[in-house]
Structure formats: C-alpha cells, structure tokens
Amino acid sequence: MIISPGGNGSVGIGFAIPVETALRIIPELIKNGRVNRGWIEIEALSLTPSLARQLNIAFIQPGILVTSVLPKGNAEQAGLLGGDQRRSIGLGLNSIAVGGDIITKINGTEIKNVLDYFSVLEGSHPGEKYEIEYLRAGKVESTKIVLSERPAQFQF
DSSP states (O other): OEEOOSSSSOOSEEOOOOHHHHHHHHHHHHHHSSOOOEEOOEEEEEEOHHHHHHHTOOOOSOEEEEEEEOTTSHHHHTTOOOOOEEEEETTTTEEEEESSOEEEEETTEEOOSHHHHHHHHTTOOTTOEEEEEEEETTEEEEEEEEOEEOOGGGOO
16 A cells, blocks of 8 residues: 555555465454454563663673563563663663563564564464563573553554
8 A cells, every 4th residue: 555645646655564464364354353463561672782882781682672561561470570770872862771671582483673572473362371581680581471462552
C-alpha cells in the first residue's frame, strides 16, 4: 500500500509485509479482526558497544538492555529487573535507565537488538510460556515468562 498525499504520482510512504507473514496472519485476521501477539512487559534498547561506552557500562555481549519493567506485569513476575540509575547520553539531553537485565536469548534464539526481540515474538500468542536468558551483574541467568497481550500501540 502506498499513501499518496494527493496530486499526481505516488509521493508518500510505502508499507509492505512479507507474503509468509500475510499467509500466516490472514486466518487470524478473518477470525478475530486483528492479530493477537504475545508481549513481554518491558521497555528496552539495543545494547551496542557504542551505547555501552556512552552509558559507561560494561559491554559483555549484544542484547537488549531492559530499562524498565511494567509494575505487576509478566516481566516483573518472572523476576526481570529494569534500570535503577539514570545516565545521560549525547549532550545530556537524553537519559537512559541502566542497571537492568540484558536479555540475550528468548526461547533459544539469540537476541542482539530490538529487531530480534520483535522478530522472535512475531509468531507468539498471549498465554504462551517463553524462556528468557539474560545477563545480570555479568552472570547468565534464565527465567520463564507467560506472554501477555501486545498493547495496541505495538500492534504492527
């Protein structure tokens, strides 16, 4: 689909999804009118060596830095921790909560960035149990989490 703001030609923003995704979600769209994916109730950022340097934290391996967990949400119930210290980046205009867990695997799939995180949850459903592997204070730990329903603002 292309959004064209008017006039001649297609000047605008293009949207597309892979045909494999379309084929997988069409039955659910027909049945429910929407796709209901699973969710881990966290806020997170891709942890890269550059970001770790800016935040003055150790970089052990790629993953997603958990900056916060939703109170009483599935991540908190599974024992995941969000950041508890704020650090400035760039010119000090932005700050990020650090000190939280770094998720490195979900259900055995390596998570190197936020895109990997969304990809691994792409085919999930609320109520499914997923295993999370994470770093806490430099040590590898794991927990199981029951996925919640993905909030509307993240339904894409």
